[in-house]
Amino acid sequence: MTAPVIELCDVSRRYDEGPPALRDVSLTVRAGEAVSVLGPSGSGKSTLLNLIAGLDRPDSGTVTVDGVRVDGLGEAAAARHRRDRIGMVFQFFNLLDDLTVADNVVLPAQLAGMGRGEAARRATELLEVLGVDRHAGAFPGRLSGGERQRVAVARALMNRPALLLADEPTGALDSASGEDVGRLLADLNADGQTIVVVTHDLALARSCTTRTIRLVDGGITADTGAVESAR
Template sequence: MTGNPLIDMHEVTKTYDTGPPVLAGLTLRVEAGEALAVLGPSGSGKSTLLNLIAGLDRPSAGSVTVDGVRVDELTETASAKYRRSRVGMVFQFFNLLDDLTVLDNVLLPAQLAGMPSTEAAARAAELLAHLGIDRHTRAHPGRLSGGERQRVAVARALMNRPRLLLADEPTGALDNVSGEDVRDLLRRLNADGQTIVLVTHDLALAESCATRTIELVDGRIARDVRAVAR
């Protein structure tokens, strides 16, 4: 592949107080359109990797560049703006606001970014229909199944058309049926061109969704495998 990658992490090290580094001189390039699954045992640095890409944490050494932005050099205010405009995030336990309706949860990132209300309403309607949850627009998240709540979380993450979707154990809190539902959804999003980086222990998720899989061991990339074209 040619050109600049969407994610470029160069010799990144992250340490916390005493003890060995969580990430140890890691270099990683992710191209636009890839679906990267990050595997590894607990403590291998998976969540730290995701947090550094999201600008939620800073490396102790090295650089993190995403979509041309030096994320490791951003102020807190600039980092928040970066996440609103360039990154969508999906979490294991959804992180939806139970006192808001499905629609209001999805609209929230647009409101924070200052998107005009008419444009935001149209975008939310498009996403809810595309993800098959438009019938739940006025419902509250607590009335939905786990798979439906994760679809709402994905819609919210995609609201501002981010270049990058980050997913932290997106099937970890779901039963088998709902997990398969979310796997199908992520596979479809990537087929439509969405770049995805997901941290998971779910091998079925990695095998079905990822175009590339890396395995972290002791803060280093121990394996980097590209999937056979589907």
């Protein structure tokens, strides 16, 4: 059996005086899995992602990612772990408009101390694989939404992360571009990349994941190997 990439044990998180955003959540995701996290707005999806990424800390319980207790890391150590071991893809791409496509992709490697030549070769390889190498010298604003998301995926994969987190990756795309991104994520998983996708998009979940976590009111209500309904 493959080793866990994500292990959450009895994790709870509450903000202010309201109900818990997450309550007693335990979850294991093993290397090579592709998991979608579904649920209505306010169900705890974003909180779960932020805890896995080390962007937030639980009030109780433990969060281990790629063998590291991220809930015990300080901000600087959490940022390094995120940079080195977790790739993140967002709804609105988060590309830097004043950098070229190639420079956006290279940036995580530069921050990690990778040599310039090695980083350039890695970026070129990723852009070719993802079909956007012809845009390497362009600025993100000249690209379509689907192309920008491919560049964002290339950037997320730059440091060969153990885990790829995608937060509503098709939310800002038209249906054709969304299908394209779904196929891309499925291909990455077929090559062994562990992926967790937080989404409202049932079609995306069906196209690129084989396991579904359903959150309602901060708790896991279903954990299935087949995608059912997003509602």
